[in-house]
Amino acid sequence: MKPDLESILFRKFKEGDYAAFNSLFTKYYQPLFLFAKKFVAEDMAKDFVQDCFYELWKNRKKIEVKNTLSAYLFTMVKNRCYKYFEREQFKAGKLNEIEFRLKQEEFNFFLNSEKSVLEFEIRDRIQNTLQKLPPKCAQIFNESRFNGLSNKEIAQKYDLSLKTVEKHISKALKIFYNEFKEHTYLLFLLNFKNN
Structure with a gap:
């Protein structure tokens, strides 16, 4: 079975191919940004997603993706948003404990919901399949x-x-x-x- 385009791009990306990295960035930036914007301000969402791609590039040689790249990236962004609330909001007293726990549950539900986490990937795969x-x-x-x-x-x-x-x-x-x-x-x- 031939590897799909994303597998080829990811392999090249891990080898240091910047064009492959740019292709992955172009593909995933918008859905990741929209995901982050559900929880933080727009400017912050942009920063978090860009930071995650920077970390992805910096650590490319040792990254191990167990499931899908999209799930890996969504988890990275989710964790960045979550840490922001935990560190800046909760500790600063801007959110009380109940609000914080509700936000925590919202994160967990959103990330673990098959529809919400996989919808971008599935939509993209449907378009790729139509193109075949x-x-x-x-x-x-x-x-x-x-x-x-x-x-x-x-x-x-x-x-x-x-x-x-x-x-x-x-x-x-x-x-x-x-x-x-x-x-x-x-x-x-x-x-x-x-x-």
Whole structure:
């Protein structure tokens, strides 16, 4: 099985390839920033994310990612935000103990929720998978599964036979099944659609 693009980028990044690092930065900066902004001010969120990428680059040779790079990065940013509240807010008396514990629970829930932590990664993987499909196949599958059109509506919109639409969708589903084997709930949602 060929390694995916992110695995190749991460390997090059660990070898000191700055272009690979820049690609990872471009891919993850915005979702990490939006994540941090849920808990701290915008300027601080930017600083925290940039600090995390600096640490990532500085320690690239000894980094071990056990699950996914996205989960690793989200954890880094989460810990940076959490330490800020613990050190600057709680110790300075700006948050009382109850408020602090509520914020702690919010962090834990957000990080441990599969939907919230993986949604950026899954969305990105869906787009990458769509790009692997032939253009017309990707277009039809996107209309069917993500824009909510029925097979009949797609056939009318693109002047295709119903059978052709069904063949494109079937082909796309096979590729998605291969790409998302570990996300059975997503496969169920992609497959379970009234046409």
